[in-house]
Amino acid sequence: MSMQREAFLDQILERGEYATREEADRAARAVLALLGAHVVGDVREQVAARLPETFAVILLNPLRAAEPLTPERFVRATSAWIAGSTEQTATWDVSAVLSVTADLVGEDLVHRILLQLPPGYDLLFGRPQRALQ
Template identity: 70%
Template sequence: MTLRSEAFLDEVKERGEYGSRPEAQRAARVVLALLGAHLVGEVRAGLAARLPEDFALILLNPLQSAEPLSSERFVRATAAWIEGATEQTAAWDVSAVLSTVADAAGDELLAQILLQLPAGYDLLFGHPQPI
């Protein structure tokens, strides 16, 4: 079941404690564009199917990444794409968006997503994995 765009953004807005929906939308667009570059095949398509259409399109047409970014570099890349962001605010943005994505994905798909990502992303999604 896909979330409606407003419901998805309201969830990101609440988790990120943003003052407005456009702020939440900006964070969601950047984080999903970067995330899309790291996911492939059925996993990316499966996640896209659970997101609102406008965000699914961002995930499916990602920013290009020459290599998988570590979780730390993912946060730094997010900061670079959001005007006025610092690494601290970008970490907050990433967490707000990816924890919302994790809820939309569900446990089974999230496990598949994490298998495609470098170590450390479990924390960004708000789902620490046992070591």
């Protein structure tokens, strides 16, 4: 069952300490569009099924990634998509959105997402040093 859009944004707003829901929405859209380019197949579909519809559509119709981005380049790409963003604020944006998403989808699915990503994303999902066999 997917979470309501407002509840999802409120969690991102709180975790990211944003001033407005619009800021949380902008961060969510950029981060989930980039994440969708990196997560494929049934994992992407299962994540989308748990997101509010607006964000599920963004995840399922992602920006095209020429290659898997390292966590650092993922943050840089997010910064490029959010007006007025810096790498520091983009790190905050990515962590807020991905950690709320991780809480929403559950540990098993987070583990499957991390298996599709280059090393180091565990920190961005708020799951530092999870053993990834």
